[in-house]
Amino acid sequence: STLLTINAGDYIFYTDWAWTSFVVFSIAQSTMLAVGAVYYLLFTGVPGTATYYATIMTIYTWVAKGAWFALGYPYDFVTVPVWIPSAMLLDLTYWATRRNKHMLILVGGTLVGLSLPLFNMINLLLVRDPLQIAFQYPRPTLPPYMTPIEPQVGKFYNSPVALGSGASAVLTVPIAALGAKLNTWTY
Numbered sequence: 804s805t806l807l808t809i810n811a812g813d814y815i816f817y818t819d820w821a822w823t824s825f826v827v828f829s830i831a832q833s834t835m836l837a838v839g840a841v842y843y844l845l846f847t848g849v850p851g852t853a854t855y856y857a858t859i860m861t862i863y864t865w866v867a868k869g870a871w872f873a874l875g876y877p878y879d880f881v882t883v884p885v886w887i888p889s890a891m892l893l894d895l896t897y898w899a900t901r902r903n904k905h906m907l908i909l910v911g912g913t914l915v916g917l918s919l920p921l922f923n924m925i926n927l928l929l930v931r932d933p934l935q936i937a938f939q940y941p942r943p944t945l946p947p948y949m950t951p952i953e954p955q956v957g958k959f960y961n962s963p964v965a966l967g968s969g970a971s972a973v974l975t976v977p978i979a980a981l982g983a984k985l986n987t988w989t990y
Contacts, residue, residue, distance in 0.1 A: 811835035816882035829920035857890035
């Protein structure tokens with residue numbers, strides 16, 4: 804679960820970048836929670852596996868939070884994401900759909916995709932001012948050009964580079980699938 808979570812991109816909210824990473828986190832983590840937990844649910848056949856999966860990720864993040872706190876950063880420098888309620892919805896879907904894997908993926912994935920950003924938005928609203936934290940405690944691991952100065956909201960989303968990379972990321976999977984299908988045809 805930790806490998807899936809980390810490789811999904813943003814798996815933790817550092818307070819100074821929390822709202823910047825919220826969109827990336829929401830897409831990546833709702834996808835990986837649904838994919839990883841559905842895989843484990845179908846593999847084990849045990850309702851509750853998704854909640855267990857989310858609990859492991861939560862504990863892992865609390866350990867990371869403790870590590871930053873041990874380095875002298877404030878307690879709320881790292882905000883622990885909320886995975887468990889969304890995973891509980893996925894487990895409930897698994898139980899309610901009588902282990903129908905297609906309904907589990909469709910309904911459970913939709914519930915995770917809708918609930919995870921909502922729970923984490925509420926979670927981030929409860930954190931004290933992120934910019935105050937950013938100025939008081941700049942992270943030593945960040946190079947100087949990445950140290951937050953002021954919020955640059957929306958600048959990246961309007962760039963042609965971002966549009967091109969996003970479009971290519973979305974189109975890669977269907978094109979790869981088509982290529983694999985073409986490769987199996989006999990001439």
